[in-house]
Amino acid sequence: MSSISEIFGCMVFNEDVMRERLPKDVYKSMVKTIEQGKPIDSKIADVVANAMKDWAIAKGATHYTHWFQPLTGVTAEKHDAFISPVGDCKVVMEFSGKELIRGESDASSFPSGGIRATFEARGYTTWDSSSYAFVKDGTLYIPTAFCSYTGEALDAKTPLLRSMEAISNQSLRIVRLFGDSLTQRVTPTVGAEQEYFIVDKEIYDLRKDLMYSGRTLFGAPAPKGQELEDHYFGPLNSRISAYMAELDENLWKLGINSKTKHNEAAPAQHELAPIYATTNMAVDQNLLIMEYMKKTAEKHGLVCLLHEKPYKGVNGSGKHNNWSLATDTGKNLLDPGKTPAENIQFLLILAGIIKAVDEYQELMRISVAHAGNDHRLGAGEAPPAITSVFVGEELEEIIDAIVNGKTYTSVKASVMDLGIPTVPTFRKDTTDRNRTSPFAFTGNKFEFRMVGSSQNIALPNIVLNTAIAKEFKEFADILENAENFDIAVAQILKETFTNHRRVIFSGNGYSKEWEAEAEKRGLCNLKTAVDAYKVFPMQKNIDLFKMFNVMSSVEINSRTDILFENYSKIINIEALTMIEMASRDIIPAVSAYIADVAGSAAAKQAVVPDASCFMEEDLITELSELNNAAYKAVKVLRNTVSNAAAMKDHILQAEAYHDDVIPAMNDLRDKVDRMETITASEYWPLPTYGDMLFRV
Numbered sequence: 179m180s181s182i183s184e185i186f187g188c189m190v191f192n193e194d195v196m197r198e199r200l201p202k203d204v205y206k207s208m209v210k211t212i213e214q215g216k217p218i219d220s221k222i223a224d225v226v227a228n229a230m231k232d233w234a235i236a237k238g239a240t241h242y243t244h245w246f247q248p249l250t251g252v253t254a255e256k257h258d259a260f261i262s263p264v265g266d267c268k269v270v271m272e273f274s275g276k277e278l279i280r281g282e283s284d285a286s287s288f289p290s291g292g293i294r295a296t297f298e299a300r301g302y303t304t305w306d307s308s309s310y311a312f313v314k315d316g317t318l319y320i321p322t323a324f325c326s327y328t329g330e331a332l333d334a335k336t337p338l339l340r341s342m343e344a345i346s347n348q349s350l351r352i353v354r355l356f357g358d359s360l361t362q363r364v365t366p367t368v369g370a371e372q373e374y375f376i377v378d379k380e381i382y383d384l385r386k387d388l389m390y391s392g393r394t395l396f397g398a399p400a401p402k403g404q405e406l407e408d409h410y411f412g413p414l415n416s417r418i419s420a421y422m423a424e425l426d427e428n429l430w431k432l433g434i435n436s437k438t439k440h441n442e443a444a445p446a447q448h449e450l451a452p453i454y455a456t457t458n459m460a461v462d463q464n465l466l467i468m469e470y471m472k473k474t475a476e477k478h479g480l481v482c483l484l485h486e487k488p489y490k491g492v493n494g495s496g497k498h499n500n501w502s503l504a505t506d507t508g509k510n511l512l513d514p515g516k517t518p519a520e521n522i523q524f525l526l527i528l529a530g531i532i533k534a535v536d537e538y539q540e541l542m543r544i545s546v547a548h549a550g551n552d553h554r555l556g557a558g559e560a561p562p563a564i565t566s567v568f569v570g571e572e573l574e575e576i577i578d579a580i581v582n583g584k585t586y587t588s589v590k591a592s593v594m595d596l597g598i599p600t601v602p603t604f605r606k607d608t609t610d611r612n613r614t615s616p617f618a619f620t621g622n623k624f625e626f627r628m629v630g631s632s633q634n635i636a637l638p639n640i641v642l643n644t645a646i647a648k649e650f651k652e653f654a655d656i657l658e659n660a661e662n663f664d665i666a667v668a669q670i671l672k673e674t675f676t677n678h679r680r681v682i683f684s685g686n687g688y689s690k691e692w693e694a695e696a697e698k699r700g701l702c703n704l705k706t707a708v709d710a711y712k713v714f715p716m717q718k719n720i721d722l723f724k725m726f727n728v729m730s731s732v733e734i735n736s737r738t739d740i741l742f743e744n745y746s747k748i749i750n751i752e753a754l755t756m757i758e759m760a761s762r763d764i765i766p767a768v769s770a771y772i773a774d775v776a777g778s779a780a781a782k783q784a785v786v787p788d789a790s791c792f793m794e795e796d797l798i799t800e801l802s803e804l805n806n807a808a809y810k811a812v813k814v815l816r817n818t819v820s821n822a823a824a825m826k827d828h829i830l831q832a833e834a835y836h837d838d839v840i841p842a843m844n845d846l847r848d849k850v851d852r853m854e855t856i857t858a859s860e861y862w863p864l865p866t867y868g869d870m871l872f873r874v
């Protein structure tokens with residue numbers, strides 16, 4: 179491998195390449211576009227497009243694609259060659275500014291949640307010039323936003339960019355109040371730690387459930403799980419380590435700062451964390467990380483599972499979405515800082531964030547609601563379905579002092595009189611970690627820990643950016659007109675911390691007691707994705723997104739529809755897969771085993787007429803009872819699925835999948851898993867949990 183610094187970003191049309199390849203004025207205008215999120219000047223688009231094309235061709239590209247994020251949860255791309263005919267038998271390589279900036283495609287096969295009738299199939303992709311283009315697999319990838327003919331967003335990126343604009347504008351108003359006249363833009367920064375499982379490809383190929391649904395729908399636990407806690411941070415085996423090395427190299431070439439890798443809590447589970455980036459880039463990069471995790475695995479005879487819960491009984495996978503606010507002057511607004519004046523600004527920002535989480539608890543929950551994530555949230559391995567904030571002991575004491583109008587004495591014995599709004603500096607990292615909290619302050623950033631491993635992180639960040647922007651706006655509206663700034667800030671802090679104290683929780687988020695306590699505090703507990711989707715279009719959410727033009731009510735309603743539909747489709751696929759596996763593989767295999775056991779009993783007695791056949795009789799009785807029960811459970815499942823599938827109303831349908839189909843699936847699984855433990859290995863048609871978790 180060449181040195182990292184040589185290969186890093188070598189496939190990215192980044193600032194260095196732009197400086198090298200663009201005329202000076204064009205380069206300057208591009209940098210402005212990127213840094214300030216300004217629209218690109220159409221005059222320079224042709225120049226940029228041409229430079230991009232020449233650079234891409236030098237990197238081996240023959241095609242370009244507008245790369246976008248439709249609401250399918252995965253990315254989409256359609257490749258066009260750069261060629262353009264000259265005369266009858268010649269072509270030249272061409273790429274115009276128009277082709278760079280805008281693409282048109284038939285959008286009718288992408289989910290639109292009813293926004294678009296099929297006869298209005300046009301969809302447009304527009305260049306997101308604030309995220310770098312890159313070359314991969316012989317194609318120039320241009321990150322784009324995707325909207326309908328009538329201008330509604332049909333993707334994850336458009337509202338994300340709008341939300342970034344909102345938080346920048348409102349954060350600017352806050353820093354201006356504290357005398358910062360230099361900052362021109364505030365960007366939310368995101369670092370998403372990605373968890374995943376690895377399974378051997380040969381074993382994977384024998385599991386239809388993994389192939390169709392990404393998780394095991396059957397499987398008795400292996401004798402060993404994660405109880406010895408020997409996998410977390412354990413040494414990497416050579417196969418995994420070779421895989422990770424190639425993955426890193428692929429990501430570095432694309433300019434992704436893949437930094438940390440380690441074994442996770444469950445066997446065959448791992449994590450990759452990149453260094454944080456501006457939110458829209460972080461979203462693009464996370465999608466590429468997930469894509470390369472899968473692709474690179476194939477080359478090593480492995481398969482990467484990004485599902486939130488591939489295996490019952492061992493930890494599932496999540497994504498820690500680390501979030502902060504950075505100024506273009508290089509400050510982290512969530513850094514508590516050292517001088518009292520800056521701390522007031524920090525406390526105000528903290529107050530805004532806490533208020534946002536409390537007021538928009540449902541939205542935070544909705545943003546991570548996904549059929550796969552239902553297996554993790556509240557299951558004692560990931561945060562509960564209740565949204566709360568952990569700020570650490572020291573900040574919590576400061577907040578309580580403000581609420582109670584008391585003097586705060588810091589651990590270091592510095593004193594603050596809260597009559598005047600000054601706060602002593604406090605040491606960083608006096609906070610211990612609380613890994614059971616859904617939203618935890620970790621020194622200079624918040625870590626949103628409810629996100630599922632397979633999800634696009636756009637929606638969680640859209641929600642954070644927009645909800646927090648709204649609170650900053652409310653504060654700025656008051657403070658910009660305040661007669662006495664100091665008194666007004668002190669008032670806001672006291673009021674906000676008092677009113678939203680209920681959302682701060684430092685205890686064990688996995689415990690039953692917290693569920694009861696949260697209910698007393700009036701916090702919402704939307705247990706399932708279906709419960710969460712129902713409240714997406716509630717008025718306060720529509721008002722919030724409308725306030726900053728992040729999403730219209732039409733867009734919210736269409737997204738809600740898509741979420742319900744998607745949920746139903748996922749459960750439908752899982753149920754059909756179970757029916758097929760049980761009917762065609764498992765039940766016949768158990769029958770064959772029963773027949774052979776019966777045959778061997780008969781053979782035994784043919785030789786020794788009095789020989790005891792206790793084992794055979796007992797085993798056959800138990801297995802045939804279970805196999806009959808499994809057969810019945812398949813029938814029940816088949817009925818519930820066809821009932822659910824026939825429903826027209828999206829909400830009722832999702833409810834039917836959740837309330838009727840899932841219990842029928844669980845019942846079938848129970849029978850099958852019990853049979854697995856008493857059927858001879860050679861008869862069992864599927865690799866076991868032990869094979870999948872320990873043979874990598």
Ligand code: ADP
Pocket residue numbers: 367368369370371451452453454455500501502503510620622623
């Ligand atoms: P830990 O979770 O153990 O605290 P790190 O401090 O290394 O781990 O951070 C985890 C993730 O948080 C990394 O992806 C890192 O880049 C990201 N991160 C660190 N600082 C920020 C920040 N200011 N904004 C957003 N993400 C950040």
Ligand code: MG
Pocket residue numbers: 371498625
């Ligand atoms: Mg972390």
